[in-house]
Amino acid sequence: MAAAFPIDKFFLLERRLYGLEKAICMLALLVMLLAVMGSVVVRNFDLRVLNPGEYGIIAMAPLTFVGAAMCSYTGTHIAVDVIALAKSAAVRRLARLAVALAMVVFATVYLWTGWHYLMGAVESGERLLDTGTPIVVPLCFLPLGMAMVLFHTVAEIVRLATGREAHAEEDA
Amino acid sequence: MITGSLLVALLLLGVPVAVVFTLIVIANVDAWNIDWSVLPAITHDTISSFPLLAIPLFLLGGELMNRGGLIRQLTTVCDMLLGWVRAPMGHIMIAASGLMGAITGSSVATVAAIGGTVGREMLARGYPPGYVGALNAAAGLLGVLIPPSIPLILYGSIVGVSITQLFMASALPGIVMIVVFMAVHVVMSRRVLPGGQETLAAAGEAGPGPILSGHARQRGRTVLHALPALFLPVLVLGGIYSGYFTPTEAAAVAGVYALFITLAGRSLKAGELRKVFLSAALSAAAIMVIIGFTSIFNRAMVLEQVPQGIAALAMTVTENPILFLLMVNGLLLLIGMFMETNAATLLMGPLLAPAAMQYGIDPIHFAIILVTNIEIGLLTPPLAANVYVAARTNKVPLLSMFRYLGWFFGVCVAVLVLITYVPALSLWYRYF
Numbered sequence: 001m002a003a004a005f006p007i008d009k010f011f012l013l014e015r016r017l018y019g020l021e022k023a024i025c026m027l028a029l030l031v032m033l034l035a036v037m038g039s040v041v042v043r044n045f046d047l048r049v050l051n052p053g054e055y056g057i058i059a060m061a062p063l064t065f066v067g068a069a070m071c072s073y074t075g076t077h078i079a080v081d082v083i084a085l086a087k088s089a090a091v092r093r094l095a096r097l098a099v100a101l102a103m104v105v106f107a108t109v110y111l112w113t114g115w116h117y118l119m120g121a122v123e124s125g126e127r128l129l130d131t132g133t134p135i136v137v138p139l140c141f142l143p144l145g146m147a148m149v150l151f152h153t154v155a156e157i158v159r160l161a162t163g164r165e166a167h168a169e170e171d172a
Numbered sequence: 173m174i175t176g177s178l179l180v181a182l183l184l185l186g187v188p189v190a191v192v193f194t195l196i197v198i199a200n201v202d203a204w205n206i207d208w209s210v211l212p213a214i215t216h217d218t219i220s221s222f223p224l225l226a227i228p229l230f231l232l233g234g235e236l237m238n239r240g241g242l243i244r245q246l247t248t249v250c251d252m253l254l255g256w257v258r259a260p261m262g263h264i265m266i267a268a269s270g271l272m273g274a275i276t277g278s279s280v281a282t283v284a285a286i287g288g289t290v291g292r293e294m295l296a297r298g299y300p301p302g303y304v305g306a307l308n309a310a311a312g313l314l315g316v317l318i319p320p321s322i323p324l325i326l327y328g329s330i331v332g333v334s335i336t337q338l339f340m341a342s343a344l345p346g347i348v349m350i351v352v353f354m355a356v357h358v359v360m361s362r363r364v365l366p367g368g369q370e371t372l373a374a375a376g377e378a379g380p381g382p383i384l385s386g387h388a389r390q391r392g393r394t395v396l397h398a399l400p401a402l403f404l405p406v407l408v409l410g411g412i413y414s415g416y417f418t419p420t421e422a423a424a425v426a427g428v429y430a431l432f433i434t435l436a437g438r439s440l441k442a443g444e445l446r447k448v449f450l451s452a453a454l455s456a457a458a459i460m461v462i463i464g465f466t467s468i469f470n471r472a473m474v475l476e477q478v479p480q481g482i483a484a485l486a487m488t489v490t491e492n493p494i495l496f497l498l499m500v501n502g503l504l505l506l507i508g509m510f511m512e513t514n515a516a517t518l519l520m521g522p523l524l525a526p527a528a529m530q531y532g533i534d535p536i537h538f539a540i541i542l543v544t545n546i547e548i549g550l551l552t553p554p555l556a557a558n559v560y561v562a563a564r565t566n567k568v569p570l571l572s573m574f575r576y577l578g579w580f581f582g583v584c585v586a587v588l589v590l591i592t593y594v595p596a597l598s599l600w601y602r603y604f
Contacts, residue, residue: 022450022453025450025453025454025457026446026449026450026453028453029228029232029449029452029453029456030449032225032228032229032424033229033232033424033427033428033431036225036229036420036421036423036424037424037425037427037428039421040417040421040424040425044416053222056222056225056424057220057221057222057225058220060219060220060221060224060225060460061216061219061220063228063453063456063457063460064219064457064460064461064463064464066457067453067454067456067457067458067460067461068190068457068461070453070454070457071188071454071457071458071461074454076454076455076457076458077188077189077190077191077458077461078188078189078190078458078459078461078462078512078514078515079183079186079187079188079189080183080184080186080189080510080511082184082186083184083185083186084186095185095186096186098182098185098186098187099185099186099187099188102182102185102187102191102192102195103187103188103191105195105198106191106194106195106198109194109198109208109211110194110211110212110215113208113209113211113212114212116209117209117212117213117216120209138216138220139212139216142212142215142216
């Protein structure tokens with residue numbers, strides 16, 4: 001009983017994390033829509049205000065990197081799904097483990113290199129040309145997204161170890 | 173050799189495509205003289221691109237059109253226009269897929285949207301489920317061949333050619349594909365339907381509606397009702413070709429327009445709008461992850477001068493561009509069987525386009541060959557996304573579709589040969 005409790009909490013935390021990822025990605029999409037639409041209005045009406053198109057480009061970072069974590073949770077990454085057709089459950093579990101291990105290496109390398117890249121940007125104080133937004137704003141989503149991928153991958157390994165099924169795409 | 177084996181093994185195990193190609197680079201960091209620090213820089217720089225914003229925005233527009241009922245309106249108009257021909261629902265599926273392609277630029281989105289509306293009506297009108305699934309999967313190719321097109325946006329961004337020109341170049345091959353699909357349907361409908369006719373008794377029970385027998389006033393009302401939806405492809409394509417919008421801006425305008433008419437028409441509630449955004453975000457994220465992370469592999473290949481190597485290797489085999497294109501077609505058909513469209517475009521575009529240019533092949537013409545080739549792969553297992561989505565959307569057994577898919581695959585290859593060896597089919601716009 002005492003051992004089961006932390007695992008349930010862990011999966012609950014993973015669900016909450018997924019909820020946060022969904023909110024970030026949907027917001028990023030909305031920002032893209034409004035920013036590019038805004039840039040059309042500014043250009044065609046020759047308005048003397050800041051062109052908001054660059055905010056759309058900034059929103060690509062959360063959509064991609066946090067979106068990578070979201071796809072890890074829902075199992076919607078683009079992959080060759082030949083192994084899913086395997087009849088043997090043991091083969092499918094082995095493949096899930098191999099995928100999880102590959103994801104651990106990938107996410108760890110990017111978390112590490114992304115963190116150093118982010119720190120470099122913090123030190124340089126570099127800003128984007130049009131809006132003057134600090135470059136750290138989009139860049140922080142790279143290590144953040146990779147940490148989220150890593151979390152989902154650890155959860156997947158725990159699911160494998162405890163004989164649970166992989167997560168499937170939900171509510172979309 | 174080890175790298176190639178690792179790549180194939182990881183892909184077959186089901187490791188995400190983006191992760192596989194990144195791991196290959198990580199495994200060869202020293203051999204390819206790549207600094208660790210450039211990994212995040214290349215990824216971030218690649219996705220920070222204004223043209224690429226078109227991808228999530230077109231996906232959002234398509235999702236709004238689909239869930240907001242606008243696709244159903246378009247389908248109803250197609251029904252009205254094509255209702256007089258024999259076995260009209262198959263033609264309607266093809267025409268509606270073309271219209272959907274003129275909005276979303278995605279094959280899989282087109283298959284899902286049209287299968288969910290026209291597919292159901294076809295089943296109700298007596299078409300065999302396997303044929304419905306096969307036609308749905310094949311017509312989905314129009315999602316990319318009719319501009320705008322997400323793979324062409326990718327090709328244009330990565331190879332450095334005009335996306336607007338690419339859209340113009342794909343228009344005529346797209347129309348040819350529509351014509352040949354309709355011709356196949358004319359022949360096939362005689363075989364698959366009892367007496368070569370649809371079971372009209374079932375018409376109107378689901379899907380587009382009983383327009384076939386409608387009066388002129390009803391038809392007028394149908395067109396009027398669908399006018400906002402019909403205006404969307406005009407807005408997108410007209411805006412791009414008149415030079416009023418860039419493709420990215422057209423995608424945003426389409427998204428805002430679709431959002432406005434679905435909210436104004438109260439065809440979407442707030443809760444459903446959340447689902448629309450989530451679904452579009454999931455699809456967009458899956459594509460953007462591939463774009464961002466495979467860029468490192470592409471950069472490594474360029475640094476290793478692999479495109480030049482491919483060109484040199486091809487030149488040792490033949491100096492004839494016709495034979496070169498034949499080899500490329502064979503290679504790309506094979507790749508299309510195993511790789512997702514966007515990933516394959518991103519990986520093969522920068523590798524093969526420089527070689528093609530050395531043979532004097534126009535990069536715009538080559539883009540249409542490449543994308544058509546890879547798109548045909550959506551019909552060929554093991555990675556036949558259109559076939560799987562059509563089977564799921566129409567609730568059709570997968571195996572029942574294969575006996576009909578061969579016909580569509582055959583005509584697709586015939587159109588591919590035409591596109592390959594008649595450059596004017598793609599470069600027609602230069603003659604005006």
